[in-house]
Amino acid sequence: MEQSLEFKGLKRRNTSVYTNSNLAVKTQPKEKVKRNLEILPGEIKKHNISGKLLMSLFYIVCIGLFIGSILMYISLQGDLSTSVDKIASLQSQYETLKKNNDAEYAAINNSIDNEEIRKVAIEKLGMHYASEGQIVTYTENYANDYVKVLSVIN
Numbered sequence: 001m002e003q004s005l006e007f008k009g010l011k012r013r014n015t016s017v018y019t020n021s022n023l024a025v026k027t028q029p030k031e032k033v034k035r036n037l038e039i040l041p042g043e044i045k046k047h048n049i050s051g052k053l054l055m056s057l058f059y060i061v062c063i064g065l066f067i068g069s070i071l072m073y074i075s076l077q078g079d080l081s082t083s084v085d086k087i088a089s090l091q092s093q094y095e096t097l098k099k100n101n102d103a104e105y106a107a108i109n110n111s112i113d114n115e116e117i118r119k120v121a122i123e124k125l126g127m128h129y130a131s132e133g134q135i136v137t138y139t140e141n142y143a144n145d146y147v148k149v150l151s152v153i154n
Contacts, residue, residue: 121127
């Protein structure tokens with residue numbers, strides 16, 4: 001019995017029956033036995049398709065994650081740029097307010113007339129300069145402390 005394997009469809013066929021004798025005997029080919037070999041290439045093909053489909057889905061998910069991460073990066077860059085612009089705007093606003101505050105402080109200090117304050121204190125309020133006996137100095141260094149007055153010093 002001779003069997004051949006056809007490579008295109010991977011089908012196994014019985015082509016003829018061969019006998020090794022010198023008599024010409026009329027033989028009938030054996031009945032073909034149906035095997036599931038014809039289903040096998042389809043199953044292989046089906047498994048290859050599902051494997052390819054699985055890999056394709058994996059690639060699609062990877063590409064989707066990659067594109068999503070790129071979009072998130074671009075969004076974060078935009079937010080960072082907006083934040084930097086806002087910080088620069090706030091810094092310029094701070095500098096403007098600081099200049100205005102310093103100008104107002106200087107105007108207030110320049111508007112104070114110390115001679116007028118001394119004149120009002122002496123004439124209207126009856127204040128006078130301290131004499132030698134009224135000034136008390138402390139010799140110890142209380143740089144980190146404070147002095148609490150418990151009674152009037154004469």
